[in-house]
Amino acid sequence: MATKYDRIAADLRRKIQQGELPPGAQMPVETVLLREYRVSLATLRRALDQLAAEGLIHKQHGRGTFVRTPRQRLRRTSTRHQWEKDRARLPIGERFGTGSAERDTGLQMGDFDFSAEYFPDAVADEDLAEAFGIPVGTRLLERTYRTVLKAEESPLGLGRSFLIYDMIAVNPELLDASSEPWPGGTQNQLYTIGIELDRIEERVISRPPSLEEAESLRIDPGVAVFALRKVSIDTTGRVVEVADSIFGGDRTELHYVIQLERWK
Amino acid sequence: MATKYDRIAADLRRKIQQGELPPGAQMPVETVLLREYRVSLATLRRALDQLAAEGLIHKQHGRGTFVRTPRQRLRRTSTRHQWEKDRARLPIGERFGTGSAERDTGLQMGDFDFSAEYFPDAVADEDLAEAFGIPVGTRLLERTYRTVLKAEESPLGLGRSFLIYDMIAVNPELLDASSEPWPGGTQNQLYTIGIELDRIEERVISRPPSLEEAESLRIDPGVAVFALRKVSIDTTGRVVEVADSIFGGDRTELHYVIQLERWK
DNA sequence: GAGTGGTCTAGACCACTGT
C-alpha cells in the first residue's frame, strides 16, 4: 500500500491539475484538511511539503497556502552569450534598453528591478584563485546582483561576479556601482578595456539552497537550486571573469545549443 | 534562535566534514542520537533528512545510516558530442573500447554495466510529436538505457531515446537491441544511414524524482534530479533524435563550453 | 529474533500576518 501522505498528496495534486483548486487560490487551511482526511498533522504536513517541493503550492507562514501560478520556467539560453558579444561593440544607443535577461524572458527593461552592489576590496580565496589561475589573495572586484521581476515577489536569480581588479582598473567607470545597469553587459565593459571573449564555460550543479538563498529566492522547503559557475575566457586564453549564479530549481530551465563542426 | 533540527544537522555536518564520522562509517543509530541530543524522534529525523538531501549521508531501511563517500560528481561535458561526431566515421576498431560516458568519467569500458532495451513499437505522444515536428502517433523506436558503475550500487543515470522508425529502418541492425553497446554511439548509428548532425540542443530542468526514479537511482528523500532533454538536429534541419536523461542531482555536474565567434 | 529506519498519532505551544 502506498503511504497515507502519498495518497493525500496525489489527491490534492489531482485537484490542482484538474482546476478544482485553481492557480492563485488559497488551499484549504490545515484544520480543514485534517478533518477532511482524518489524519494527524505530521502526516498532512508531509503531503503538503511534497507538493511544495514540486512547486505546485506555496506556503506562507501566517498567511496561508496557495496554489502556484503554473509559472513558465524562466529560460536561460546559452546563445545569450553570442548575442551579447555581437552587441558589445555597438554604439550606446543600440545597446541600451534590453539586455540578455530581457532577451531570454521576452520582457522589457522596465519589467525588472535590477540591483547591484560593488565590493572593490575582495580578494581571491582558494576556490577563486584556482578558477582564475592566479595567486590566493589577488585583489578582485566583486559584484553582487539580484534580478527581480516587478510583477513577482521573488527574484529570478542571485549572482556574484568576480573580475581581476588590476585588469579592469584602467577604466575607473567599471569600478563604480552607480553605472549599473551597464548597457551591453559585462562583455561591453570588457570591450572598453580591449578584451574580447573567446569562449564561456559553464558548470551546473544541483543542491539544496542555503538558508539565505532559500529566503531571498522565496524557495519552499525541498526545492533544490541550480548553482551555475560561468567562466569567461578571452582570446589570449586568460580567465577574465568568474561568476556564480543561483536559480530556483522549480522556476528555471537551462537551454544549451552545441554547434557541431561539419565533416570534411 | 535557529531551530533544534538546524543545530543538530549543523553539529552532525561538522562531525562529518571534520572526519570524526569518516566516509563509509555508520552513523550512530537513531536511539543513540535521541539520547545524545535529547529530542523527539520527529526532530531528529528532520535533521537527518536535511543531511540526506545534501547527499552527506545515505539512509538504508533496516541496515542503518551511513556517511556517504564524498563521491566525485560525475561530469557530463558538452564537448562529448563533438568528440563523438569526430569518431563516428572511424573504422570499427578505433571506435571500439570507449564511448562518451567513459570519456567524461575517465573510466574504462569494463567498469560499466550498460544495459539497453528496445521498443520498436513506440508511438509519438503529443510531447514527442512537438519535439520532432511530426504527427502524433508516428511510429518510433524507443530505447531505454541504464548505465551502472560496477564499483557502485546505483546507476549513474537513466535514459530514454527516441528515433523515427521509418527513418532508421533502412538499416535493420539499428532495430536490434543485441547490437548494444554500439561502438561509436548514436552518431555512428546515424552515420550508417547517411545522417550527419548539425547541432544538439539541451534543455535542463530540476525537479523531485518520481517514485521509480528515486528507487532506481537510489536517491535519498529530498534530493532533486536533473532532467535533461537532448534534441539532435541533422544538417538538413530535421530533428533525428530526442533523448531524455535523468541524473541524480547530488552526483552530477553538467559542463558546457560555449564557443564564441571572433569579432571581424 | 534483534536491530534498524519508516509511518503515524494526538496533542502542546510558538511565530508570523492581517485586522
Added chain:
DNA sequence: CAGTGGTCTAGACCACTCC
C-alpha cells in the same frame, strides 16, 4: 486579536535486513 503555518513532544506500531 483571530487565524494561519512552524516547531516539537512522547509515544505506538510497521517494514526491512541480517544473523
